[in-house]
Amino acid sequence: MKDYKIVAIVGATGAQGGGLARAILADPESGFAVRALTRRPESGAACALAALGAEIVAADLDRAETLRPAFDGAHAAFCVTNFWEHHSPERELAQAASMAQAAKDAGVAHVIWSTLEDARLSVPLESGQMPTLMGHYKVPHFDAKGEANAEFSNRHLPVTFLLTSYYWDNFINFPGMGLTRGADGILTLRLPMGDKKLPGIAAEDIGRCAYGILRAGRRYVGQTVGIAGEHLTGVELASGLSRALGQQVRYTDVPPEVYRTFDFPGAPDLSNMFQFKRDFQDLFCEARSVELSRQLNPRLQTFDRWAAENKSRISLE
Numbered sequence: 001m002k003d004y005k006i007v008a009i010v011g012a013t014g015a016q017g018g019g020l021a022r023a024i025l026a027d028p029e030s031g032f033a034v035r036a037l038t039r040r041p042e043s044g045a046a047c048a049l050a051a052l053g054a055e056i057v058a059a060d061l062d063r064a065e066t067l068r069p070a071f072d073g074a075h076a077a078f079c080v081t082n083f084w085e086h087h088s089p090e091r092e093l094a095q096a097a098s099m100a101q102a103a104k105d106a107g108v109a110h111v112i113w114s115t116l117e118d119a120r121l122s123v124p125l126e127s128g129q130m131p132t133l134m135g136h137y138k139v140p141h142f143d144a145k146g147e148a149n150a151e152f153s154n155r156h157l158p159v160t161f162l163l164t165s166y167y168w169d170n171f172i173n174f175p176g177m178g179l180t181r182g183a184d185g186i187l188t189l190r191l192p193m194g195d196k197k198l199p200g201i202a203a204e205d206i207g208r209c210a211y212g213i214l215r216a217g218r219r220y221v222g223q224t225v226g227i228a229g230e231h232l233t234g235v236e237l238a239s240g241l242s243r244a245l246g247q248q249v250r251y252t253d254v255p256p257e258v259y260r261t262f263d264f265p266g267a268p269d270l271s272n273m274f275q276f277k278r279d280f281q282d283l284f285c286e287a288r289s290v291e292l293s294r295q296l297n298p299r300l301q302t303f304d305r306w307a308a309e310n311k312s313r314i315s316l317e
């Protein structure tokens with residue numbers, strides 16, 4: 001393995017990092033070796049990666065001292081945080097800072113930071129366009145990631161900022177995002193998106209695009225790369241779901257002020273997120289090129305393809 005370039009992957013047991021790990025491990029010509037970072041080396045997800053040929057290394061983003069050894073000797077690092085585990089933007093920022101410092105100390109040649117926009121650059125905190133949350137944020141799980149970009153750039157790291165998109169997999173496994181049945185029995189997709197387009201992606205394709213970035217060498221170092229599988233309106237998403245499920249799915253535009261009252265964790269944060277995407281559609285869509293995503297990942301799935309393959313798993317709440 002000594003000629004292989006090691007890619008240290010945070011979140012390798014999850015969706016984004018897992019997609020990257022599997023993409024590398026499935027390609028015998030990759031020239032990369034996977035080092036999967038996890039808090040639970042004995043977990044089923046870690047063992048599955050080990051069975052595919054990954055090196056498993058224990059590391060915890062909340063214990064900065066575990067990261068430097070985990071990044072040591074790595075050519076590249078894929079860095080991601082999981083806001084939804086703790087709902088704390090401050091913790092996400094601290095985790096990003098720890099990863100950036102460890103990457104600097106270890107001399108990693110290429111860092112991919114999985115990020116999102118800081119909505120406060122478009123909607124200042126004092127704006128009444130949407131409520132301020134947790135005292136300092138408009139879209140907490142976006143803002144902290146965007147703010148954390150500086151942790152990488154201020155350390156002059158060779159970084160690619162990877163702007164991700166809404167996972168279509170949320171229809172399967174994100175609490176509150178499944179389809180509901182209306183009073184008339186018709187399946188309903190409720191989103192506060194008006195008639196605007198929502199960039200979306202199959203979660204597995206995020207890591208595959210990250211692999212494309214790594215394969216391109218230094219080409220995307222210092223750049224922001226936005227990815228999406230398709231940009232679709234609520235009506236178009238509902239049509240795709242109808243085709244896949246073989247029954248009518250109706251799109252209902254829910255006002256953000258109603259969506260934020262829905263009874264699932266993070267509803268106010270997600271309501272502001274959708275409103276941000278709705279109100280700044282051009283900015284948000286232009287930052288995410290489907291064409292570039294397909295160049296990076298020729299297997300990029302369309303929504304129809306994703307829905308057909310996952311129709312039995314879509315959550316009908």
Ligand SMILES: NC(=O)c1ccc[n+]([C@@H]2O[C@H](COP(=O)([O-])OP(=O)(O)OC[C@H]3O[C@@H](n4cnc5c(N)ncnc54)[C@H](OP(=O)(O)O)[C@@H]3O)[C@@H](O)[C@H]2O)c1
Nearest residue numbers: 011013014015016038039060061081082083164165166167
């Ligand atoms: N859902 C969406 O539509 C969407 C869209 C764009 C961006 N995002 C962002 O994606 C992020 C989550 O990524 P994901 O979906 O790939 O996550 P995921 O599938 O839920 O898995 C979480 C991963 O993070 C790792 N992790 C969490 N805390 C850790 C810690 N303290 N130390 C080390 N590893 C830790 C876990 O590893 P172990 O448990 O094995 O340690 C696991 O691999 C969130 O921040 C979210 O905001 C989501």
